[in-house]
Amino acid sequence: MVKKRVTAKPKPKQSQIRLNLSSASVDYVGEFSIQSTSEEVFFNFAASLFPGGAPGEIVLPVHTRLATNYKNAKRFHEVLGKVLQKYEKQYGEIDISNVQRELPVEEKENEETTARLPKIKL
Template identity: 85%
Template sequence: MAKRRITAKPKPKQSQIRLNLSSASVDYISEFSIQSTSEELFFNFAASLFPGNAPNEIVLPVHTRLAVNYKNAKRFHDVLSKVLKKYERQYGEIDISNIQQELPIEEKEKNVTTATLPKVKL
């Protein structure tokens, strides 16, 4: 009878990540737009909308802009989805029915997509 050799695979070590928030700032976000190219997504964040100088113009005063590739955007989406599902299991469904409308998407060029702000009465 042949001897069987059994080897245990070592468990991968888990790293512990410690956040250093000493130089971080916190900005409130209530408005955003997303622009995309074939390579990246750009998240533009603002605290509010303001009337512009031209008739029916709305200005989104962006205070933070993030660029991310699609692979990391997908990872962010997956984590955010899990966090939101956990929240809703604990506290109930988040009602977003009172939001006026989603940002419409404009295809300006073949590889560029921009979300534009909704029309609002000034």
């Protein structure tokens, strides 16, 4: 009888991440747009929309703009999805029926896409 030697693999050490929020600012996001190129995704955040100078023009006064690569954008998407699922499991489905679900996308020649905000009647 041949005995197999079994060795336990040591568990990798897990790092703990501690957030330092002492220099962070908090801005409310009520509106957003997403732009992308072939290599990056840009998240533009604003508190609200304002009428522009021209008839029918809407201005999105962006207070924060984030840029990342597609791998990080996908990780963000997955984590946000899990957060929303957990919330809805505890508190019920979030009703977004009064929000336009899919924003129209404008394709440009340089492969940039811009998620347009829904038209708002003023």
